[in-house]
Amino acid sequence: MPVLRKDPFGPAWVLMLPERGLERSDFGSVPPAEGVSPYAPGNEAALPPEVVALRPSTSPANGPGWRARVLPAPAGPFAEREFDERSDGLFRWGHASGRQELVIEHPDSAMRLDDMPQAHLTDVLRLYRDRLAQLASDPAVRHVQMTRTTGRAAGAVVDHPHGQLLAVPVPNRWVEEEAAAAEAHHAVTGRCLFCDVLEEELRRRERVVSANAAFVAVAPYAAHTPFETWIVPRKHQSAFASVTANSLPLLAELLQTLVRGINSALEEPPTNIILHTRPRPGDTTYHWHLEVLPRLTRQAGLDWASGSYVNPTPPEDAARFLREAMALFQVTG
Ligand SMILES: [Zn+2]
Ligand SMILES: [Zn+2]
Numbered sequence: 001m002p003v004l005r006k007d008p009f010g011p012a013w014v015l016m017l018p019e020r021g022l023e024r025s026d027f028g029s030v031p032p033a034e035g036v037s038p039y040a041p042g043n044e045a046a047l048p049p050e051v052v053a054l055r056p057s058t059s060p061a062n063g064p065g066w067r068a069r070v071l072p073a074p075a076g077p078f079a080e081r082e083f084d085e086r087s088d089g090l091f092r093w094g095h096a097s098g099r100q101e102l103v104i105e106h107p108d109s110a111m112r113l114d115d116m117p118q119a120h121l122t123d124v125l126r127l128y129r130d131r132l133a134q135l136a137s138d139p140a141v142r143h144v145q146m147t148r149t150t151g152r153a154a155g156a157v158v159d160h161p162h163g164q165l166l167a168v169p170v171p172n173r174w175v176e177e178e179a180a181a182a183e184a185h186h187a188v189t190g191r192c193l194f195c196d197v198l199e200e201e202l203r204r205r206e207r208v209v210s211a212n213a214a215f216v217a218v219a220p221y222a223a224h225t226p227f228e229t230w231i232v233p234r235k236h237q238s239a240f241a242s243v244t245a246n247s248l249p250l251l252a253e254l255l256q257t258l259v260r261g262i263n264s265a266l267e268e269p270p271t272n273i274i275l276h277t278r279p280r281p282g283d284t285t286y287h288w289h290l291e292v293l294p295r296l297t298r299q300a301g302l303d304w305a306s307g308s309y310v311n312p313t314p315p316e317d318a319a320r321f322l323r324e325a326m327a328l329f330q331v332t333g
Helices: 118-135 173-189 193-204 248-266 301-306 315-332
Strands: 003-006 013-016 052-054 068-072 086-088 091-095 099-104 143-150 162-168 208-211 215-218 229-233 271-276 289-294
Touching (some): 052 118, 068 118, 099 118, 118 143, 118 162, 118 248, 173 193, 208 248, 208 315, 229 315, 248 271, 248 289, 248 315
Antiparallel strands (some): 003 013, 003 091, 099 162, 143 162, 208 215, 215 229, 229 289, 271 289
């Protein structure tokens, strides 16, 4: 049975999954049949029954006719059970517990995020928000995440537009590292680090890629990877669950603008989109954001050995390049 082990030297919990072997895989994805998307309409019976779907009231559950569907992830490593965290001398571990869901964003396997009608993407983002809020309603949940992967090199196994949701009873190391920095800043200033950095970025402008009334796309000052771009809400919000119905179309718009810019500037690179959020609202120090990460370089051995990132593209250059690609895109349509 898969187990979670706490790293005694840092904030990470590691999922030990020996049966996964060394193969790369989407969490819980069904391997694709030759040339056919397993998520396409008509294949519903081969997948777990849907949790919720966007479909006309006349169309029965678990059949075709849907616009988007949410399912329990088929064959995921996390079991729906109470987390039995235990100590073993200096070590802590427990059987992997949590919930994973698969969000099939569109019936058309070839539909791309940047081509999706904006109203459809808005509905999909609302689905993500509502499912994540529902998953976080279990008080044992310490971390929720949404990940969206395009391209084999980024880890995608199925090309069909989809995202993965995960709710687990252990914190996430990357969110915890950001939260520790934010808490230290808050302890000294009484302010949110993310809000302060965003204000500074908007004043300097050089790393801002695009912005609208509710969100800003910005290349972070110390971007870990080339063209790493964050989408940050202008208003302080610790949890994605708090994003309002009015601002979802603006999030859809900015996300599409950014992905179009990345695809046109970088020729459709494999990309990971990762949501960093608190599971529930109310944290005055943490501030949710989407991290959009084109996969352009392989991490070299030296990077691993030295423990720091090597980024050959300064974020100021990346932001300028993306702004130019977007301007071109807007002119040529
Ligand atoms: Zn904030
Ligand atoms: Zn983050």
